[in-house]
Amino acid sequence: MLHIRDLVVTYGAATALDGVSLDVEAGEMVALVGPNGAGKTTTLNAVSGLVPTASGTIDIGGRSAQVPEGRQMFADMSVDDNLRLGAWTMPRRDRDTERVYAVMPDLRPLRRQRAGLLSGGQQQMVAIGRALMAQPDVLLIDELSLGLAPLIAARLIEHLREINREDGTTILLVEQEVDLAFDLCSRAYVLEAGRVVAEGPTDVLSADPQLAAIYLGAAMTRDGSESP
Numbered sequence: 001m002l003h004i005r006d007l008v009v010t011y012g013a014a015t016a017l018d019g020v021s022l023d024v025e026a027g028e029m030v031a032l033v034g035p036n037g038a039g040k041t042t043t044l045n046a047v048s049g050l051v052p053t054a055s056g057t058i059d060i061g062g063r064s065a066q067v068p069e070g071r072q073m074f075a076d077m078s079v080d081d082n083l084r085l086g087a088w089t090m091p092r093r094d095r096d097t098e099r100v101y102a103v104m105p106d107l108r109p110l111r112r113q114r115a116g117l118l119s120g121g122q123q124q125m126v127a128i129g130r131a132l133m134a135q136p137d138v139l140l141i142d143e144l145s146l147g148l149a150p151l152i153a154a155r156l157i158e159h160l161r162e163i164n165r166e167d168g169t170t171i172l173l174v175e176q177e178v179d180l181a182f183d184l185c186s187r188a189y190v191l192e193a194g195r196v197v198a199e200g201p202t203d204v205l206s207a208d209p210q211l212a213a214i215y216l217g218a219a220m221t222r223d224g225s226e227s228p
């Protein structure tokens with residue numbers, strides 16, 4: 001579904017991605033993890049066409065939609081109108097927000113609320129819902145749990161599981177909380193300094209003590225500080 005080969009992205013003189021290759025098959029949920037500045041957001045932005053690529057190829061076998069870091073709500077607009085914005089390029093008949101409420105019923109009672117008044121977790125649900133309105137084959141999610149309480153983040157993971165199960169939506173998840181990402185995803189890529197340094201089934205990766213010590217533990221706490 002998504003095939004990236006030897007991708008290089010530069011920002012001026014700085015190389016953010018230095019030959020990244022990754023594959024996400026249809027219906028798969030794959031995690032992209034790694035320390036701050038590894039190039040995770042750049043990878044998603046390159047797939048979405050938000051940053052130019054210097055070389056390499058990106059093949060998507062369908063439509064992609066990105067849930068950006070920081071949610072980016074239109075605070076004065078209702079939940080329903082925020083959702084509809086995700087489908088602005090679609091025919092009018094495809095702008096029905098019911099599809100989102102069906103997979104995230106927690107949002108339904110909030111549909112007329114101003115998005116700016118929602119909690120962080122609710123806003124993240126709207127951000128996911130807005131991306132779903134574009135009926136993507138591949139959902140690219142940047143920092144799902146950032147700033148959220150663990151229970152709320154776990155609830156969002158359940159929603160993603162449901163979205164994947166219901167629609168077969170393929171998911172590429174960038175997430176600092178490795179446990180959370182590995183709970184959802186069966187495979188992962190570990191990025192460091194613009195390169196893939198490890199990849200494989202998440203149960204194998206998390207059982208690798210060297211990898212855990214270097215990439216999946218100390219370097220990966222939510223606030224970027226070292227864990228004990």
Ligand SMILES: Nc1ncnc2c1ncn2[C@@H]1O[C@H](COP(=O)(O)OP(=O)(O)OP(=O)(O)O)[C@@H](O)[C@H]1O
Nearest residue numbers: 011014015016034035036037038039040041042043
């Ligand atoms: N707009 C930009 N201009 C210049 N350099 C950038 C820009 N965006 C990112 N970078 C640099 O590119 C590298 C990769 O950044 P990126 O945001 O993709 O990493 P990340 O893995 O998503 O990090 P984080 O976990 O901190 O969000 C970093 O060195 C970063 O400083």
